Every structure is written in C-alpha cells, then in structure tokens.
Amino acid sequence: MTPPKNQKLFSIGYRCGRLANRLIIFANFIALAEERGDHLINYTFHSYADLFEATRANVHCAYPIPRRKSWLDRIPGVGAIIRKTRIFYHVTRYASVLIDRFPVFGRKVVALRETKGQFITYLDSPDVQEKIRPARIVFVYDWRFRAPHLVQKHGDKIRAYFRPLATLEKASREAVEPLRRNADIVIGVHVRHGDYRGWKGGKYFYPVECYAAWMRDLVTLFPGRRVSFLVCSDERRNAGEFPGLTVGFGTKSPVSDLFALSRCDYIIGTKSTFPQWASFYGEKPLLQILDRNASVKVEDFRVCYLDWD
Structure with a gap:
C-alpha cells in the first residue's frame, strides 16, 4: 500500500x-x-x-x-x-x-x-x-x-x-446476562495465573484466596445492593473457591472473556493489558491491583485509556 x-x-x-x-x-x-x-x-x-x-x-x-x-x-x-x-x-x-x-x-x-x-x-x-x-x-x-x-x-x-465477530459477541453477552438478572452490580474479575507464576518472579501472581478476599471487600462497598461477579481466568475455576459470593465464569474463550469483562460495571485484575483493554472497550472503571496486600476502594477505580504500565 x-x-x-x-x-x-x-x-x-x-x-x-x-x-x-x-x-x-x-x-x-x-x-x-x-x-x-x-x-x-x-x-x-x-x-x-x-x-x-x-x-x-x-x-x-x-x-x-x-x-x-x-x-x-x-x-x-x-x-x-x-x-x-x-x-x-x-x-x-x-x-x-x-x-x-x-x-x-x-x-x-x-x-x-x-x-x-x-x-x-x-x-x-x-x-x-x-x-x-x-x-x-x-x-x-x-x-x-x-x-x-x-x-x-x-x-x-x-x-x-475492533467489534468482534457476532458469535464471540453473543458468547460474551451470554456470560454476563444471567448474573445481571439477580444483581444490581456485576463486577468482572480477571484471575491471571499461568505464565504469571514465573513472570517477574511471580510478583503479580496472586492466589485465588486473594481475589476472593478482595471480592468480599467489594461487596461491603455497595451496601444494600446485590453484587455478583464474573470470574475470567486462564485456568479452570470453580464456585467453591469463592465461598459466600455470587459468581459466574467466563466463556473458555480468551476473546469472548475479554469482551465479557467489558460488559461488567467494574473490573478488577492484576497488572495486565487484558483487563486494561476490557476497561477501555466497555468504558468501565478498572482497579489494577499491584500488590497482594492491597485494599480495594471504589474511588481507586478508573477507566483505562490504554496508557497504563
């Protein structure tokens, strides 16, 4: 050209x-x-x-x-x-x-x-x-x-x-809709394990228990409102890992998961371009967690415009 x-x-x-x-x-x-x-x-x-x-x-x-x-x-x-x-x-x-x-x-x-x-x-x-x-x-x-x-x-x-194919868009929508029926707020959770066990010495690898604790803390930040979670991960997850929480899971397709996260009201995840793109595409506030001892606050969420580290 x-x-x-x-x-x-x-x-x-x-x-x-x-x-x-x-x-x-x-x-x-x-x-x-x-x-x-x-x-x-x-x-x-x-x-x-x-x-x-x-x-x-x-x-x-x-x-x-x-x-x-x-x-x-x-x-x-x-x-x-x-x-x-x-x-x-x-x-x-x-x-x-x-x-x-x-x-x-x-x-x-x-x-x-x-x-x-x-x-x-x-x-x-x-x-x-x-x-x-x-x-x-x-x-x-x-x-x-x-x-x-x-x-x-x-x-x-x-x-x-960057609109995905209709089949992928449909899968992302169907991952979120059941959670919305019984919730006022749906929060997307990106659990990246896989390669993060070794990347930068595992600095941004957080056990599932950390995510579950952050999710429970998030519920308390929205008193009087029903909160559910869409968990998207590069490894198989199950509801037993998130006791006391209303959870659904991703689509088993990374691409559909990416756009499913963008349909949530808020997104949390480790340092990764994956939730950053979801935040931008859906114009949804993201909290990028940079330390396993971090606390979650609503005021720390913001939309990413693709310039974060």
Missing part, C-alpha cells in the same frame, strides 16, 4: 505479546492516524485478524477500512496464505530493522523507535512529532507507544473497528 498524497502511512512491524498487547498498540496508532488523517497497516495483527469484523477480510489490517477489498482478498485463498505464512509481517519487520540501521531514504522513510530513557514514548511528544513530520512512510518497531488523549478522543471509532 502507498499513502495518498499529503498523508503518511504507518506500518507496525513489531509483534508484542498476545492479543491484548497487540490491540493496545494498534489502537494507539489508530488514534494517531484518525487525528492526523493518516493511514495505518498492521501485519502483526494477522494472528487475530479473523476474530474481528473489520480485519477478517482486510489482508493489510488497514485503518481506515479500505473502501474496496484488496485484490489479494478477492482471489480465493490468497489472503489466507498470506496470513498463515506471515510473509508480509516478516517483510515489514526486516524493513523496519534495515531502515533503522541504514536510513537510505533520508527522512521520507523512517523507523520509529521508543525514546531512550523513557518508559513510555508518547506519540504527541515533540521528539516523535519531529521524527515523523517529514516522513511519508513510518515503520513502527517498538511497543511502548501511547497517545491516551487521542485514544479517549477517538475512542468510539476505535471500538467500532
């Missing part, structure tokens, strides 16, 4: 973790493209493209959505082969590295990297704006790029772009 005259083309070439991570970097650059009137392609999203209406038949995972299908999508089987082999992703990744090391096109084609010494590189910062100002094509090759004010401003368009 080539950008229209007087517009830039951003191409994300850095694969960063799993679904929620890739949604977050994608969304931040969609916000930037929407603000500037630029275009964006993201071949790193091929692994998850078939889960969303806007990307399932969009071989470039382009934003804005092209008015006409690419000829690669019109020829039966070609788009599927490209996604499966990830050939476009590999080309973009190598191009990003080469342009960064050998800027043979001057400032017209550049590789955008994180600003050294900064944990988060803000896309509206002077350094970034100066880097991309004269460029026609910008290869994005890092992960911690954020534009929270633009994400908030263009949130509705980002959410529309």
Whole structure:
C-alpha cells in the first residue's frame, strides 16, 4: 500500500505479546492516524485478524477500512496464505530493522523507535512529532507507544473497528446476562495465573484466596445492593473457591472473556493489558491491583485509556 498524497502511512512491524498487547498498540496508532488523517497497516495483527469484523477480510489490517477489498482478498485463498505464512509481517519487520540501521531514504522513510530513557514514548511528544513530520512512510518497531488523549478522543471509532465477530459477541453477552438478572452490580474479575507464576518472579501472581478476599471487600462497598461477579481466568475455576459470593465464569474463550469483562460495571485484575483493554472497550472503571496486600476502594477505580504500565 502507498499513502495518498499529503498523508503518511504507518506500518507496525513489531509483534508484542498476545492479543491484548497487540490491540493496545494498534489502537494507539489508530488514534494517531484518525487525528492526523493518516493511514495505518498492521501485519502483526494477522494472528487475530479473523476474530474481528473489520480485519477478517482486510489482508493489510488497514485503518481506515479500505473502501474496496484488496485484490489479494478477492482471489480465493490468497489472503489466507498470506496470513498463515506471515510473509508480509516478516517483510515489514526486516524493513523496519534495515531502515533503522541504514536510513537510505533520508527522512521520507523512517523507523520509529521508543525514546531512550523513557518508559513510555508518547506519540504527541515533540521528539516523535519531529521524527515523523517529514516522513511519508513510518515503520513502527517498538511497543511502548501511547497517545491516551487521542485514544479517549477517538475512542468510539476505535471500538467500532475492533467489534468482534457476532458469535464471540453473543458468547460474551451470554456470560454476563444471567448474573445481571439477580444483581444490581456485576463486577468482572480477571484471575491471571499461568505464565504469571514465573513472570517477574511471580510478583503479580496472586492466589485465588486473594481475589476472593478482595471480592468480599467489594461487596461491603455497595451496601444494600446485590453484587455478583464474573470470574475470567486462564485456568479452570470453580464456585467453591469463592465461598459466600455470587459468581459466574467466563466463556473458555480468551476473546469472548475479554469482551465479557467489558460488559461488567467494574473490573478488577492484576497488572495486565487484558483487563486494561476490557476497561477501555466497555468504558468501565478498572482497579489494577499491584500488590497482594492491597485494599480495594471504589474511588481507586478508573477507566483505562490504554496508557497504563
């Protein structure tokens, strides 16, 4: 793809973790493209493209959505082969590295990297704006790029772009509806175990007993109101782990769980992009728990605009 005259083309070439991570970097650059009137392609999203209406038949995972299908999508089987082999992703990744090391096109084609010494590189910062100002094509090759004010401003368009397939949307809705029938408030609980046992020495791995205690504390914060919980986890959970609480469980599909959490009234979870995306997508307040000895307070919940650590 080539950008229209007087517009830039951003191409994300850095694969960063799993679904929620890739949604977050994608969304931040969609916000930037929407603000500037630029275009964006993201071949790193091929692994998850078939889960969303806007990307399932969009071989470039382009934003804005092209008015006409690419000829690669019109020829039966070609788009599927490209996604499966990830050939476009590999080309973009190598191009990003080469342009960064050998800027043979001057400032017209550049590789955008994180600003050294900064944990988060803000896309509206002077350094970034100066880097991309004269460029026609910008290869994005890092992960911690954020534009929270633009994400908030263009949130509705980002959410529309990432609408999941109808079957996944239905599953997420059906996970929450039974809890709503007998509750005034539904709180989503993201219990991440799995890889968190070893990540950062298990710092953000909390036993189920911790989550159950936080959930009981939350019930006391809403006196006179019926509170139920939707528990989504990467491991099998059962009601016996949450005595005295009204609980339901996720859909067994990470994608449906992600959007089921977004349908809750509040969300709690450990440090993870998974509940962060759910908070943004559903515009629901999130409490990200950073210590197993933390206490829960209603005033500490807030909507995430995809800029949290």
